[in-house]
Amino acid sequence: MRIDANSEPLDAGEIPPSRPAAIEPQSPRPAADLEASRKLARDLEAIPLVRSEKVEHAKTLVNDPSYPSDTVLDRISDLLAGRL
Numbered sequence: 001m002r003i004d005a006n007s008e009p010l011d012a013g014e015i016p017p018s019r020p021a022a023i024e025p026q027s028p029r030p031a032a033d034l035e036a037s038r039k040l041a042r043d044l045e046a047i048p049l050v051r052s053e054k055v056e057h058a059k060t061l062v063n064d065p066s067y068p069s070d071t072v073l074d075r076i077s078d079l080l081a082g083r084l
Helices: 035-046 052-063 070-082
Strands: none
Touching: none
């Protein structure tokens, strides 16, 4: 950038004065209601880490020689082979 020190200064009348925008008062925000978050935290703490009925179901499936079925195995093998 080059500044010419011999140029004439701008007249203050050439630039219209700007007015600050009017500031509208804001209404105060209501306090945050955290009860829903607290309820969710309590509900999550109430869920057991181990669901015994699901463990028993998984054990039953593991001990079932026909699980998964031949049809399911064929479909899975086809999907896998198609992605090679």
